[in-house]
Amino acid sequence: MTVQVGVLGATGAVGQRLIQLLEPHPDFEIAALTASDSSAGHAYRDVAKWRVDTPIPAEIAEMTVHATTPEAIPDDVDLLFSSLPSSVGAKVEPPFCEAGYVVSSNSSNSRMAEDVPLVIPEVNAEHLDLLEVQRDERGWDGALVKNPNCSTITFVPTLAALAAAGFTLEEVHVATLQAVSGAGYDGVSSMEIIDNAIPHIGSEEEKLETESRKLLGTFDGAELTHDGVEVAASCNRIPTLDGHLENVWVEAEEELTPADAADAMAEFPALDLPSSPDPLIHVFEDPSRPQPRLDRNLGDGMAIAAGGIRESTFGLQYNCLAHNTIRGAAGASVLNGELLLENGYL
Amino acid sequence: MTVQVGVLGATGAVGQRLIQLLEPHPDFEIAALTASDSSAGHAYRDVAKWRVDTPIPAEIAEMTVHATTPEAIPDDVDLLFSSLPSSVGAKVEPPFCEAGYVVSSNSSNSRMAEDVPLVIPEVNAEHLDLLEVQRDERGWDGALVKNPNCSTITFVPTLAALAAAGFTLEEVHVATLQAVSGAGYDGVSSMEIIDNAIPHIGSEEEKLETESRKLLGTFDGAELTHDGVEVAASCNRIPTLDGHLENVWVEAEEELTPADAADAMAEFPALDLPSSPDPLIHVFEDPSRPQPRLDRNLGDGMAIAAGGIRESTFGLQYNCLAHNTIRGAAGASVLNGELLLENGYL
Amino acid sequence: MTVQVGVLGATGAVGQRLIQLLEPHPDFEIAALTASDSSAGHAYRDVAKWRVDTPIPAEIAEMTVHATTPEAIPDDVDLLFSSLPSSVGAKVEPPFCEAGYVVSSNSSNSRMAEDVPLVIPEVNAEHLDLLEVQRDERGWDGALVKNPNCSTITFVPTLAALAAAGFTLEEVHVATLQAVSGAGYDGVSSMEIIDNAIPHIGSEEEKLETESRKLLGTFDGAELTHDGVEVAASCNRIPTLDGHLENVWVEAEEELTPADAADAMAEFPALDLPSSPDPLIHVFEDPSRPQPRLDRNLGDGMAIAAGGIRESTFGLQYNCLAHNTIRGAAGASVLNGELLLENGYL
Amino acid sequence: MTVQVGVLGATGAVGQRLIQLLEPHPDFEIAALTASDSSAGHAYRDVAKWRVDTPIPAEIAEMTVHATTPEAIPDDVDLLFSSLPSSVGAKVEPPFCEAGYVVSSNSSNSRMAEDVPLVIPEVNAEHLDLLEVQRDERGWDGALVKNPNCSTITFVPTLAALAAAGFTLEEVHVATLQAVSGAGYDGVSSMEIIDNAIPHIGSEEEKLETESRKLLGTFDGAELTHDGVEVAASCNRIPTLDGHLENVWVEAEEELTPADAADAMAEFPALDLPSSPDPLIHVFEDPSRPQPRLDRNLGDGMAIAAGGIRESTFGLQYNCLAHNTIRGAAGASVLNGELLLENGYL
Structure with a gap:
């Protein structure tokens, strides 16, 4: 049972690392990539300046990049990894959560919010249950989980x-x-x-x-x-x-x-x-x-x-x-995604 | 009244900086350069792999390098700057002091000895008077002053x-x-x-x-x-x-x-x-x-x-x-030399 | 007889080098600095991110930056040094020349134009006389000289x-x-x-x-x-x-x-x-x-x-x-300015 | 049928790369490591300053390093990879070949000798047959093959x-x-x-x-x-x-x-x-x-x-x-070893 996932901010440095880690992942399959409006509608290959030290995965290269809005995400996607600039994340992450998406985010916005779990699974997995509080308070179907800096x-x-x-x-x-x-x-x-x-x-x-x-x-x-x-x-x-x-x-x-x-x-x-x-x-x-x-x-x-x-x-x-870009960013978000899956949030 | 000075360990990194600083110095004139026995007898130009970012001074380039022993130093030299490896400094600095030379040393040996002043002139110039204790205890005509790491x-x-x-x-x-x-x-x-x-x-x-x-x-x-x-x-x-x-x-x-x-x-x-x-x-x-x-x-x-x-x-x-190689090493030794001159130790 | 000069594009890397070289210059005095419209009206200190390894000259720091237009340049300025992006240079250098300014430019636009002298003074100073052809053809009171890449x-x-x-x-x-x-x-x-x-x-x-x-x-x-x-x-x-x-x-x-x-x-x-x-x-x-x-x-x-x-x-x-930024850019333009002065173009 | 191999000069930069490449190799098994006399008799872990970016293989770490002489090599070793300094290689490689060992060497000595094949397998595999000439002329039971710089x-x-x-x-x-x-x-x-x-x-x-x-x-x-x-x-x-x-x-x-x-x-x-x-x-x-x-x-x-x-x-x-240290050195020698095996020289 593979979970369909999306990457918000897929062209940036952390976005590329996310793709590198998610492409061979046993439980997740990349089904959507988003970036800024100017990149939307183009093939990922053409808008991402790929600089990771492994080749760009062939299927990913041909995927069409979407705008970073809930409407643009295919219906079968359940989990979104976000590596947006924090100013953008602050604006667009809540609408995604409201629209029912679970968002595992590396962006720095809302990390210190009282009802947002900030999680390193090996350190404080039990904080994930703060999501119940979050859903109660915000009325979200989705959820927002952060990894630290x-x-x-x-x-x-x-x-x-x-x-x-x-x-x-x-x-x-x-x-x-x-x-x-x-x-x-x-x-x-x-x-x-x-x-x-x-x-x-x-x-x-x-x-x-x-x-x-x-x-x-x-x-x-x-x-x-x-x-x-x-x-x-x-x-x-x-x-x-x-x-x-x-x-x-x-x-x-x-x-x-x-x-x-x-x-x-x-x-x-x-x-x-x-x-x-x-x-x-x-x-x-x-x-x-x-x-x-x-x-x-x-x-x-x-x-x-x-x-x-x-x-x-x-x-x-x-x-x-x-x-810093694996354990400290992209890998941290992926690991939080794995914890969300294990704990039944997907 | 220019003081004739020598540089012990003149071919090393700090030795080269010492030459760069001493060559245009208003009060000091380089009259002797020493290095390891294998370099002794050769022109400085031929044994120093000059890597400082200003050209090697022409007169210095032609000077003959001496062995690092008191006997090899010309009589009119009063002050020696030492940038020897600490194991070498520990062996050869005391004989120089015994032979009457004032040694301003950057080498780490003896820095913590009770009767050796460790000096940054702007910080603790008054510690220089520890030299009286040193001369009493060691019976030296010369003196040994250190700058810190x-x-x-x-x-x-x-x-x-x-x-x-x-x-x-x-x-x-x-x-x-x-x-x-x-x-x-x-x-x-x-x-x-x-x-x-x-x-x-x-x-x-x-x-x-x-x-x-x-x-x-x-x-x-x-x-x-x-x-x-x-x-x-x-x-x-x-x-x-x-x-x-x-x-x-x-x-x-x-x-x-x-x-x-x-x-x-x-x-x-x-x-x-x-x-x-x-x-x-x-x-x-x-x-x-x-x-x-x-x-x-x-x-x-x-x-x-x-x-x-x-x-x-x-x-x-x-x-x-x-x-680190000017204020932290060569320049520190030169500054201690200037303090020694001002305080009448030369 | 000091020549009053201006720097077009004064906030960039070459612009800063130009200021570093011109400030102590025996024949030139900086009388005007220009940059993009968004910097105009501000003190140079506030819009230039000074990164040259000598301190920003105090008087320059306080100068007000002008827009890069002929009207903004004080009347007593005779010579302009240009280090604009080539797309900008292509647009704004001709109007300056038409307005009577002699422009010594490092920008790559027009370097290969038939009537624009491309000069390294020690190599081809005699090409400067191509300015007569240039003035004839273009009807300029000013003049445009380029240094190479x-x-x-x-x-x-x-x-x-x-x-x-x-x-x-x-x-x-x-x-x-x-x-x-x-x-x-x-x-x-x-x-x-x-x-x-x-x-x-x-x-x-x-x-x-x-x-x-x-x-x-x-x-x-x-x-x-x-x-x-x-x-x-x-x-x-x-x-x-x-x-x-x-x-x-x-x-x-x-x-x-x-x-x-x-x-x-x-x-x-x-x-x-x-x-x-x-x-x-x-x-x-x-x-x-x-x-x-x-x-x-x-x-x-x-x-x-x-x-x-x-x-x-x-x-x-x-x-x-x-x-590359001295002989290859800022210094090259300054040297061409010196040649222009010597040859009576100022 | 795994071939037992040895690495001559195993502690150096190329020697470490050889170990990194040979340890998981399908056809070769490391059976001997040599280094300078001062390292002989010690565990590899203690004399090699391991700096390759994968961990030192556990079995290799515990192997005892031998002197670089034919007598020190176990009998069942057939192939030696050499990454010795060229002055050492020039002295010790011929005795190994005389003693019957096939040596695939990265050292620069003898590369241009008329009867020594210098081989990049994809480029000139057929040069390997020069070994027949070599054996005739030198009377060796072993053989010496070089890869280029x-x-x-x-x-x-x-x-x-x-x-x-x-x-x-x-x-x-x-x-x-x-x-x-x-x-x-x-x-x-x-x-x-x-x-x-x-x-x-x-x-x-x-x-x-x-x-x-x-x-x-x-x-x-x-x-x-x-x-x-x-x-x-x-x-x-x-x-x-x-x-x-x-x-x-x-x-x-x-x-x-x-x-x-x-x-x-x-x-x-x-x-x-x-x-x-x-x-x-x-x-x-x-x-x-x-x-x-x-x-x-x-x-x-x-x-x-x-x-x-x-x-x-x-x-x-x-x-x-x-x-340069894989295709250009260690990997080049390993590849030549593979060619030697395929062509029946082992």
Whole structure:
């Protein structure tokens, strides 16, 4: 029983990754692609500047791109993956949900809304049930689920592993070294970043600080309480193509040794979903790992890599990494789609 | 009254920068160059693989390179700049000092020795008087002065500015994004770093954590007390050529606003030495600055750049940057040489 | 007697370089800046995203930007430097010339027009007199002079040096390795070029093949005859910031040895103009030079560097390099302005 | 019937690629690894600094590394893959051949020897019979087969395709843009190549010019006659990790149109060997392709990519690309091993 799916914003960087991941997917079949009005009516091949490192799938290349409106979507489509710019997502996602579509979205709009589940399946699958609240409140037949920002996804699973092992996290500092693909194909010009680093990514720090607390929070069936951990983030863009690397300092209420942390991360369970890698967190002993180019493709780009776990002047210190356009964006949405399917929302 | 100076380890990356800085210097004249035994006896042009972006000075090119021993140095040389590998420096610097030479060294050996001044002139010029203790204890006619590690030099002036403005610093987190030149010409291979970042630089974090406390410490004329600030560092190598960028979080005993910090940094005084830039700390309002490629050459590579000064979840947060082979290495040694001259040690 | 000048298209990459070069210029004073209508009326500081590696000159920063129309230019301005997109240049440059302005333009429009001098002063200063023909034909009080494409400027001086030494050039092959700045600030995205090269730059090859023949041609006072050398070009974009490197093969009618070529290039004369470097062509013996990062700033970015001059399977082979936004664009226009001044056109 | 194979020089860059390719190979099983004397006796995991982007195979990691001498190789090994430095290869390969081993070597020594087949299976498989001559002359039980230099392998298949389609090639110019991995892990330092290009690779041009003529030559059963095509090469190192891109100009005796060339390349046959991709040459219509990052992995890194096929001022012009450490080195040796197996030499 294959689910017919659509991709909203299919020509962009994340849209292309979505197609790359969905085309061979065991449960999903791409039945609709949308883009801006100027692309609607054209063959995907002609409007997408395909830049993923595997060839454009032949059938997809010939598909006609639709406008991004509910009317344009074929009737048999049940699930939509959205990678729209957030300003567009804010406008068009609600009408799709109202029209009955389930939307698994990577766009940043509505991520912090009280009745919108923000989900990393291995971390907080139970938050999905917030959809009941959402449907009650909004009167939607469809549903809207979000995955977090790529830089949030990179470090939150490591925090969740520590929490799952019984540690009460109090203070977290995180510095990010983010790849250029996180800004989209044209987001960072070559003259800005060759032989350079940029210590500022608009609104990014706030996302790490707030989304992490929501993800680690508790849903009691009616309301979601954000976690008490306090996070301070500092975000940098560096000249890497893919893979966000993060330096993390953690202070817990309890004594937390590097060995404790390594065990907690290595044992943090994966899920039995097609895109959930096992192990979820790959723990390196070599202190010089993980590195973006060497480790971003672990678990087909869906694993979290951690290493350099060591005592710090304050608490514990380590590094982690994830592929920002797979685990951090397109793969995150696909995984949420798999969770929606498993939990009967499709 | 020009001082005749020598450069120990003149063929390396820092050695070449030393020559670039010393050749036009108003008070110093290069009278001796040393390198490994295999280079001794050859013209500098033939043994140095000159890679600095200004041409090799014509007179220097023709100078004969000496072995790195006191006997090989001409008599009229008073001051030696040392940029030797630390294992070599540990062996050969003491004999030079014993033979009466004043050595301004960038090498990491002995930086934390109790009777060796570790100096950034604008930060702790008064530590230079530790040389009296050193001479007493070691019976040297010469003297050994160190400058700190390049990544230490980048952020300590900003801490010193806050301290000078009356803030008592308690906890500091610092994440570094360090340029490849910090590892020397052959220190980082291209295959290691293109499209990559390496979250580990051997012993580097300890240097930031310990050298900073010594630099900010108090010398009472007899003994040096290290400062109480606690520092936790996380060090990364990224694909930039020059310029170390650092993300800093500071928690002070007192309330410390971004405006306080910006004022403290902007007003922190330069010194009246040829290589001390004015202002010492260039404070940017644009939150995306400083950036390595755009800002490393401020003050001829001797300025510290700071920006993104903002409230943090914990205390204050900002970014800073310095040119690692000028302010962070060769220029640091030259500046210490200027301080030695001014204070009558030559 | 300082000439008042204006910059058309002052906010772009070449426009910023023009300002960097003109601000300290001995003979020119910036009196007007123009940009698109949306920037007109604003302070330059607010509409230019300044990315040159020297600070924006304080007076320039405060200047009000004008629309790019003759009416907007102050009366005392005599000379305009144009770095407009070619489609814009094609529309607006003629009205400026008709209104009496002398325009030294880097834009590619009209470069091959029969009555428009295409000039590298050290190569074909005598072509400037084509302006008499131009004024006759077009009835302009002003005048329009062009400099060639950045990749053309890099290799033509070396061909001119060989021709000046008496060699009759027949066949030239040239492969270019061009820096990203040649495409403007946003011309090449980081995702396109990190760890990559692009063997195609639209219309670039034709420019090298045709502009070179015009530059090397003969002006008899009435008509310009293009040179008979045949050129085949292959153009590539690579991940360098500035400096176009080119591999050249030359076959001449006469025997042409590497020594002949090296002498011809080293002795090719500079001009007595403020921006013409001496020597014009810097000839390296080291076969691994010139290299973009090490050699693009020779002669303040206005020199041509050549090296690796060697026998080839066919004729002669060598490499050459020039700074593409200085010698290849902004500096080329400024140098043409200096030639116009010297020859009494201002 | 799996053939037991050994890897000589297993710790280097090409050695690691050999292991990556051989480990899942259908016909070969790794039974021996050798390296320098200092590595002998240690587990492979401990002496190889594994940097390939797939994990080190678990069984290989635990294998004990041998010295590079015939005595150290287990008896049941029949085929050796050699990726030794050429100076070492020149010394140790002959003794292995004398001891009865068949050696498929990527090292540059002996490539141009009259009785050593230099083979790209799809281009000149019939040259393999030169081994009969070799065994007669040298009295070896074993045999020595070479694959060409990585930059030679990239463009020769395109020339072979044109020759196979009936065109008589006369003059070829080729400019290379070569990746850093071609120089080995430590061959190019990051300071040499970030924001830079180097127009010189020692002895490389000669390899393209001479190896190409041998590969395209004719073996009559007794003697190998080199082809008459004349090749002029210009070699550059650029900041790419993998994938050599080449600009080629070809002049043929007959009229040769872009369409002829595209057809000839697209139809040039692959072989029925495990590592020979089908198609062998992937022809792009998009003139901006092939590009190293996007196209180096075509055919699992064993395909040749060609594009930008166009008329030139002289003859024809196009670009081609191959993965330099797979098709250009490790994969080339493996493919030769497969040819040796098919032709009964094992």
